[in-house]
Amino acid sequence: MPIANFTLKTALLVATAALAIAAPVAAQNIGSVASQEPTLRGTPPGGGTRTLNLGTGVVQDETIASSASGRGQILFMDQTTLSLAPNTTIVLDQFVFNADGGGQMGLQMTQGALRFIGGTLSRGQEATVTTPTATIGIRGSSSLIQYLNGETVAVFLAGERLCITTPAGGRQCTSRRGGVLTEDGYQGRVNPAFLAQMLQLIDGAPRGGGGGTGLGSGVNNPNPSDRGPVSTTGEEFDPEVFDDDFDGDDARDFLPELPTPTGCTGPNC
Numbered sequence: 001m002p003i004a005n006f007t008l009k010t011a012l013l014v015a016t017a018a019l020a021i022a023a024p025v026a027a028q029n030i031g032s033v034a035s036q037e038p039t040l041r042g043t044p045p046g047g048g049t050r051t052l053n054l055g056t057g058v059v060q061d062e063t064i065a066s067s068a069s070g071r072g073q074i075l076f077m078d079q080t081t082l083s084l085a086p087n088t089t090i091v092l093d094q095f096v097f098n099a100d101g102g103g104q105m106g107l108q109m110t111q112g113a114l115r116f117i118g119g120t121l122s123r124g125q126e127a128t129v130t131t132p133t134a135t136i137g138i139r140g141s142s143s144l145i146q147y148l149n150g151e152t153v154a155v156f157l158a159g160e161r162l163c164i165t166t167p168a169g170g171r172q173c174t175s176r177r178g179g180v181l182t183e184d185g186y187q188g189r190v191n192p193a194f195l196a197q198m199l200q201l202i203d204g205a206p207r208g209g210g211g212g213t214g215l216g217s218g219v220n221n222p223n224p225s226d227r228g229p230v231s232t233t234g235e236e237f238d239p240e241v242f243d244d245d246f247d248g249d250d251a252r253d254f255l256p257e258l259p260t261p262t263g264c265t266g267p268n269c
Contacts, residue, residue: 029057030095031076037204040072040084041065058092065089066112071204080105080119080127085202088112094128097121106130113146115202118159126163134183137163137173144198154181155190155198 027044033056040052045061058064058074066072066084074082078097084090094106101120105127114129116138121127126137131147141159145152156162156179163173164181172185178195180187 027059029077030060030092030097031074031080032057034073034075034081036072037070039067039070041067060095061091061093063089063091071202076105076119078103078105078119078121080121081115081117082107083115083117083202085113085198088114090114109145109147111147113144113148113198113201115142115144115157115199117142133166135165136181137161137165139163144195144202146198152183155179155195156181 033040033052033054036052036054041049041064042052042056042058043049043063043065044059050056052058052064052072064072064074064084066086066088068086070084070086072084074084076082076095076097078101082090089110089112091108091110093108094104096103096105097120102124103121104125105121107128108130110132116127116129118127118138118140122138123140126139129136129138129145131145131152133147133150134152136143136145136152136154139159139161141162142157143162144155144157146154152164154162154164156174156177158177161173161175162179162181163171164183164185165171166183170185172181174181174186176189178190180190
């Protein structure tokens with residue numbers, strides 16, 4: 001009898017150990033869906049595609065895609081916010097957030113457009129958004145990034161610094177509000193028509209109420225729906241700051257380079 005009991009216990013222990021080894025470890029959430037309209041889908045590593053509803057957790061290496069009419073916001077553990085335009089696909093391929101506030105963040109965007117509002121991680125070092133043609137480095141700031149027809153366009157909204165690095169190794173940065181970077185470097189100040197187009201693409205039709213900019217749906221923190229993006233340094237984004245030189249001709253050109261003041265040659269002019 002003791003021998004039989006011992007054999008049964010041994011078999012149970014072996015079976016339990018085998019199940020423990022075979023069972024996958026649940027991936028840790030690195031953020032959650034803060035808003036979605038109407039359809040946002042995610043494909044975690046090794047899993048099937050799922051619908052991402054409000055509050056659904058997302059994990060590292062998950063692919064997130066918006067539909068042709070869909071938009072969404074992802075709020076990460078460090079308070080970084082990503083707002084996705086329709087037809088946008090990203091991969092959350094790097095997110096480490098330590099207890100002391102250190103870590104790193106990186107993602108890929110294979111198509112579409114997004115708004116990035118930096119959280120804790122981008123204060124200490126650049127968070128990166130990599131497209132097929134460039135890598136955008138975002139340091140303590142908010143920006144708009146678009147990859148369309150084989151071209152990457154990044155617009156610096158507010159904060160510390162925005163940089164672009166090409167596969168060939170070229171790198172340029174700007175800390176000028178409204179500064180535009182492409183694979184060809186610094187392109188000058190953003191055209192108001194292009195800015196308005198990108199914001200409406202990402203946020204949808206403006207919503208009334210709140211007395212703010214009406215840039216569409218948002219999350220309670222750090223990007224309330226009644227104001228525009230903020231940087232980690234506390235700067236507010238005011239889209240009207242870009243309207244000074246707007247006229248009818250601007251609507252025909254997305255990215256005109258405005259005249260550079262005499263004696264000024266850098267991207268921060």
